[in-house]
Amino acid sequence: MKNIVILISGSGSNMAAIVRTAEQAQWAQRLNVRVAAVISNKAEAGGLAWAQGQGIATAVLDHKGFASREDFDAALRTEIDRFAPDLLVLAGFMRILTPGFVAHYAGRLLNIHPSLLPAFPGLNTHQRAIDAGCQFAGATVHQVTADLDHGPILAQAVVPVLPGDTAKTLAARVLTQEHLIYPRAVAAFFNPQSA
Ligand code: GAR
16 A cells, blocks of 8 residues: 655644545545555644544654754654654645655656746745736646746646735635645556546
C-alpha cells in the first residue's frame, strides 16, 4: 500500500476533501493508496480531530519549540518519514520549508496555493487579487520546489471575482474549487489516467 502524508496548519478542509475522495473513489482498492497520517505544526488545528475521527494517525510538532527553521524541518522530516510517504501533501501548511527539506521530498511533494500562480505567490492572495482589479481568481496545485509558491503546475481552477467581493467571499468561492482540484491532482499523481 502506498502512503500519503498530509501536513496542515488550520481547518484542514482540503485534507478532509482528499480523505473523503479517497474513501468515495476507493483509492485503497483502485490505486493501492491510503492517507496514512495527518501532521500539524499547530495543536489547535481543527482538521486534526476530524482526521482522528476518521481513524487516521495524527501528530503535532509545534515549530515554536525549535531554535531554528532547520531544526524544526529536521524533526518534521523524522516524524513524516515514520509513515514512509510516497507523497507528501501540503494542505494549508503555513510554513516556509528549508531547501534541504524540499530536496528530501523532491518529486513527491505537492502544494495548493489560493491564487492563479504565477500571480500572487505569498500571503493575502484574495485581497491582492481584488486590489489589482482581477476579474478572475483561483487556485493552483503545483509541485513544490525550493522557490516559494513556484514549481510545475499540475492543476488550476478559475472563479470570477464578483462586484462587492471581499477577501472572505472570494476565499470561500476559491476554496470550493480547491476541494475539487486537489483530490483530483493527488489521484492523478498515482494514476495519470484518472485525471
Ligand atoms: C487554502 O485556501 C489553501 O489554498 C491555503 O490555505 C487554505 C487552507 O485551508 N494555502 C496557502 O495559503 C498556502 N500558502 P484548509 O486548511 O481548510 O485546507
